[in-house]
Amino acid sequence: TAFAQSNVTVFGVVDLAVTRGSGSISNQTGLTSGQLAASRLAFKGTEDLGNGLKAGFWLEAGINADTGTGQSTNTNNQTTGFVKNGGFTFNRRSHLSLGGNWGEIRLGRDFVPQYWNIAHYDPLDLSGVGTSQVLNSSIGGPTLVRASNSISYLYGHGFNAAAIGYGPGGFSGSGFQFQAMGYLGENPSGSATSKDGNGYGLRALYSTGNFTVSGATGRTRYAAGDTRQSNVGASYNLGVVELMGMYEWDRNGPLKARGWLAGGRVPVGVGSIRVAYSRYDSDAAGSPTAKKWAVGYVHPLSKRTALYTTFAHVSNDGPSASALNGAVTAPGKSSNGFDLGIKHSF
């Protein structure tokens, strides 16, 4: 029994919950993966190159821990590029970095900058039945969350780090942060769709420690109509409650949509109560609108392990038929959902 010499940290999350969703058409009970934090297996490492220069890599695969399957990635930032055959892929992150005091250059697959304003200002961590409706109803396309074939410049955060930004869901501390990403659809030149899947994202953030504000915008080109996403968010930690909210403007070709979330977290003993209201509406025929209330409680058993429960209610207007935890509901009807789970980080 020798100790392994390694330049690699193996880490991840296994998160499983009993889930229930009810809707006007059908209900569903299940065991579901990642309702507080996405289940994942990842490999990362950082090398000190001297003279203040560092290199780092990060390979992170999403896992459906209820069944053992992997998750889908997208190879070209277009609808033709989804890879979803159930095998393990590094769909969550696959990147290589070079960095110093001047910032970090990052190549590969990563979250788009504007994603962080949806994720970090959601008191329910953009996971499970309580996930912000700004994500769940989004008219964004294949680059709503991540982009492949990307190059990013990041300033003002830890090197080769998971989260981008101070404030809720990110780092502690105060200061200015900036991220710019460009990505490629890798199509042959000379056709109408040559630039499909090419795009960019930008994000800037300022934090005093207790007060954080950030804005982001991104665009991906498609011959059928570009997708555009812009958002702002802010949080204020009053001690007895951390308030947070965000506002989003989206476009997908001729379609326009808006969404927002307001909520907060209240420390209760070692745990935390989380409450959010989010809504999203587009100008598609019938003006589909979805509105969600979510309330949850997280009870840590250690720094790595927590019990949690969440209840959410989503109501729909027009042709919107958003439903929770596998339930199916008719347009204009509502849906309820419930999570009770354990999250374990390793």
Place this chain on the structure above:
Amino acid sequence: TAFAQSNVTVFGVVDLAVTRGSGSISNQTGLTSGQLAASRLAFKGTEDLGNGLKAGFWLEAGINADTGTGQSTNTNNQTTGFVKNGGFTFNRRSHLSLGGNWGEIRLGRDFVPQYWNIAHYDPLDLSGVGTSQVLNSSIGGPTLVRASNSISYLYGHGFNAAAIGYGPGGFSGSGFQFQAMGYLGENPSGSATSKDGNGYGLRALYSTGNFTVSGATGRTRYAAGDTRQSNVGASYNLGVVELMGMYEWDRNGPLKARGWLAGGRVPVGVGSIRVAYSRYDSDAAGSPTAKKWAVGYVHPLSKRTALYTTFAHVSNDGPSASALNGAVTAPGKSSNGFDLGIKHSF
């Protein structure tokens, strides 16, 4: 060259054998993975939460080490849920546990309880050409070996442990053990097949150390007809030989089947000779029946590495056409097979 800090143990098996099968229609020679123990790569860890409470996770992927492919899992305990595209999946185990002196609660994908009575009382470890005919001919469905979306309660064994039960193939020691599992097919409510893939399994075991006896039963619901599986097994270690056997009753809708195995292991120097006779017959048209003799020898080179060889002969009655190691044989004809391999655990 730093040492890795980790909450993870990376472990597994690579097992490869030269195999030969012959049948009345065709023969096959190959290099085959997992003929003594399934080739696999796995990640596990346990966290002490204090107050006698522990958390643990286990992610285990089957590997076909002869070709580098992964293995199929099943997402919904139904025939529609097989994922078999050759990619790596955590098909063997994917679970999260919370436990204490009162036992263990385990969520995710795991072996069904009744599987252990087929596996642990097979002197040939339910692997390779000698695998018990009770498994090979079984009329059981997608939950014959494992279930996804499961919740189990386990009592009286090691926390977050591989094997369930004392006796051959399991732990050393004496005592009482119990396992109960429930699992979900996760279908929408309100249709005839809403409960398909829902099921349960129970197993109880008592061991004095040398003498072990256990019984199990399980059932999975399908609108087309439930599958049911019940079995009992026992082993007695006389020193010069460890005798073992099991009996099984199965149902799949209107079909009934029975099987049994009797065999033993004889220590020879550092090695072990293994012998088993198993048979399985159902009341399907023509009363298909398969009977197998298997004899093998395992020669350990260390605790982690062993050489092995197995010879088996299966004979068929009625429409049964069971054949070994890729051979094809006509109904009612027999088949021979041979393994010569190396198993290495890491």
Place this chain on the structure above:
Amino acid sequence: TAFAQSNVTVFGVVDLAVTRGSGSISNQTGLTSGQLAASRLAFKGTEDLGNGLKAGFWLEAGINADTGTGQSTNTNNQTTGFVKNGGFTFNRRSHLSLGGNWGEIRLGRDFVPQYWNIAHYDPLDLSGVGTSQVLNSSIGGPTLVRASNSISYLYGHGFNAAAIGYGPGGFSGSGFQFQAMGYLGENPSGSATSKDGNGYGLRALYSTGNFTVSGATGRTRYAAGDTRQSNVGASYNLGVVELMGMYEWDRNGPLKARGWLAGGRVPVGVGSIRVAYSRYDSDAAGSPTAKKWAVGYVHPLSKRTALYTTFAHVSNDGPSASALNGAVTAPGKSSNGFDLGIKHSF
């Protein structure tokens, strides 16, 4: 935070480059994985069994780090056996070894012996835009690079080691080395294609340290016509330049082809300039011929991390339409390509 006890080394490469290809029909710009060394994640270990005997395993998965996908493997050394669904597989290596002073027996999936004469005598490491045309235009079939279901005997190199052979791309040192591999297509007996995918490869090498020479030959059986591959290579390290070259004869059924490469590496400070000319032509209708010039520079930032850039130009005669980095070019036209990237080993 405990240190992991392990018999496993987790290692790999993440290599990403900005790439550009231009051709007479279309151009392409992209972020591409593995242009200096294939991106990969791997697990290996060696056990000392005493008495000079060792056991070892090696599981290595190719990664497309630009998108997070895995790579395809082949299960039966035939065109029917490709597994390419984007999931992670141990496509690069999946083998188990037993060895001593007498050599090494290796079972599983591995590179074919004749591959090493193409790889090791290519100054550009058979990677990226500069890859030898002997590989890129090859008429070889599914076993051109690797074979599944194989058994090898290796003499004269490190146990359970990556590279086979002294000289460029391999080990330092002098001596004689030998490798023989046999592999199986695992088809049922009794049909015309029963032996499809069966084959062998042989390679012998002698090195004085500065001067290395080797030859190899291999053959895979197919009812539609066997593939055969033979090659010789040599390198001479003069200090100011390491010269290298190889010559190849291929057959695929009735088709014959020949190729060769000549080139070298020139140390420049801590870096290395690499230059190669390679060509390949077959006797297919129209005598397709491809000729490539490649020049590159590798600048190490550490033993593990390097910056690199490569420029290549390929010209085609007859129906050959070889193009670089995703460009498309018409038969008889040329193509240019460019890589600028970072390679990081862990």
